[in-house]
Amino acid sequence: MYATSLHCFYCGADFPLTHRGSCTNCATLGEESALSETLGVQYDLAAIKRQLDRDELVRRAAGLWRYRELLPVVDPAFRIELGAGGTRLAPLARIPEAMAGNRLFMKVEGSNPSGSFKDRPIGVAASVALEQGARGLACLTSGNIGSAMAAIAAKAGVSSLVLLLGAAGLADQGAAVNVEKYVQISTYGAEVVTPVGGLGQLYALADRIEAEMGWSFMHNVQAYQTDGDKTTAFEICEQLGWKAPAAVFVPTGTGTNLFGLWQGFVLFKELGFIDALPRMFAVQPLGAASLVAAWEAHRAIPAVLQQTEANLAPPISHRVSGYHAYKAIQESGGGAVAVADREMLAALKDLASYEGIYAETASAAALAGIRRAMALGFLREEETRQTGVVGILTSHGLKNSLALSQVFTPPPRVEGTWEALRNYLESRRVKL
Numbered sequence: 382m383y384a385t386s387l388h389c390f391y392c393g394a395d396f397p398l399t400h401r402g403s404c405t406n407c408a409t410l411g412e413e414s415a416l417s418e419t420l421g422v423q424y425d426l427a428a429i430k431r432q433l434d435r436d437e438l439v440r441r442a443a444g445l446w447r448y449r450e451l452l453p454v455v456d457p458a459f460r461i462e463l464g465a466g467g468t469r470l471a472p473l474a475r476i477p478e479a480m481a482g483n484r485l486f487m488k489v490e491g492s493n494p495s496g497s498f499k500d501r502p503i504g505v506a507a508s509v510a511l512e513q514g515a516r517g518l519a520c521l522t523s524g525n526i527g528s529a530m531a532a533i534a535a536k537a538g539v540s541s542l543v544l545l546l547g548a549a550g551l552a553d554q555g556a557a558v559n560v561e562k563y564v565q566i567s568t569y570g571a572e573v574v575t576p577v578g579g580l581g582q583l584y585a586l587a588d589r590i591e592a593e594m595g596w597s598f599m600h601n602v603q604a605y606q607t608d609g610d611k612t613t614a615f616e617i618c619e620q621l622g623w624k625a626p627a628a629v630f631v632p633t634g635t636g637t638n639l640f641g642l643w644q645g646f647v648l649f650k651e652l653g654f655i656d657a658l659p660r661m662f663a664v665q666p667l668g669a670a671s672l673v674a675a676w677e678a679h680r681a682i683p684a685v686l687q688q689t690e691a692n693l694a695p696p697i698s699h700r701v702s703g704y705h706a707y708k709a710i711q712e713s714g715g716g717a718v719a720v721a722d723r724e725m726l727a728a729l730k731d732l733a734s735y736e737g738i739y740a741e742t743a744s745a746a747a748l749a750g751i752r753r754a755m756a757l758g759f760l761r762e763e764e765t766r767q768t769g770v771v772g773i774l775t776s777h778g779l780k781n782s783l784a785l786s787q788v789f790t791p792p793p794r795v796e797g798t799w800e801a802l803r804n805y806l807e808s809r810r811v812k813l
């Protein structure tokens with residue numbers, strides 16, 4: 382075991398690996414704050430260096446546990462294996478920016494077992510929770526965490542409970558629950574309820590669930606979630622020939638993924654596996670962009686938004702993102718951009734129709750964010766044309782097809798004859 386402690390990246394306090402929840406110095410129980418998310422897992426780097434090198438990694442099978450020395454699970458029996466990780470890094474070839482000579486890549490996380498990147502953080506956090514003795518698993522989610530957790534629980538043979546909201550960070554705004562995600566979670570066998578109450582109340586409920594049932598609530602093992610997200614960065618470096626890209630664009634709600642990715646790049650650099658670090662950029666929906674507001678105003682800590690506006694990206698709609706992600710943006714010399722629904726939809730359609738990649742709307746924010754950053758001059762030509770820029774496509778398009786049925790009109794009915802079909806295709810200017 383190379384993990385040594387949990388470290389607060391705001392106040393510097395260290396906690397034992399069995400600590401649950403946020404930093405007790407920085408976070409106030411039941412209160413929404415950027416300082417609720419400040420913890421990361423620390424490792425004994427000298428010991429890892431003696432044990433692990435690039436040649437050893439290359440010999441191993443793809444997936445989460447390829448990086449087992451860099452993850453906090455001791456007993457191999459608790460490394461739950463669903464086939465998470467090992468996703469492809471797709472070079473974009475046909476979208477207009479690629480045709481113009483830009484070197485853009487998408488990390489296609491929708492091909493993880495439950496259809497989203499959450500199989501990495503939840504795969505690690507659930508494994509740690511079960512190793513520490515949890516009898517069941519529970520979470521609060523707009524869907525993707527719930528699917529990942531319910532799948533893990535099924536594989537591990539333990540019960541699971543999902544508190545399902547329309548948008549993860551908007552407990553009391555009455556957003557509609559995503560039906561596809563509800564069906565997926567239920568199929569894995571989890572109990573699903575939509576809880577009524579504000580976030581503070583629900584976090585208190587989470588603690589009560591842990592105390593009464595001996596189950597682990599995923600929110601209380603968030604540091605281990607960010608640790609699972611590191612593996613995405615490891616894979617990107619390997620896929621680029623042991624190099625980091627110039628910049629990474631991450632659709633960002635709580636910020637666990639962005640911070641986890643950053644930790645992964647930093648760790649690989651400290652181990653001597655890569656030479657340079659990327660700039661980290663958060664992409665958030667307009668009207669739910671606390672990191673963008675904080676970054677533009679040079680705030681020390683992101684503030685909680687009074688209200689968020691409805692958008693097509695509920696998985697990344699929160700009133701506030703974690704301080705850890707904000708710190709990663711600042712340390713890396715990156716930034717934060719907000720994108721509108723129409724920009725996410727355009728990116729979603731372009732990824733599908735030019736590149737054959739079907740992503741959830743919130744995921745397509747990655748490409749929309751790269752476009753926005755290029756338009757604003759945030760990326761240097763050398764970065765986009767030589768070193769390369771990576772977007773994280775966090776989840777599969779089948780996760781929210783129903784929501785898009787309002788955007789795409791139903792297919793027209795055409796008489797089943799060649800003449801009628803030809804007339805129709807000609808009216809659509811399809812090349813015959």
Ligand SMILES: [Zn+2]
Pocket residue numbers: 389390391392393394404405406407408419
């Ligand atoms: Zn702290």
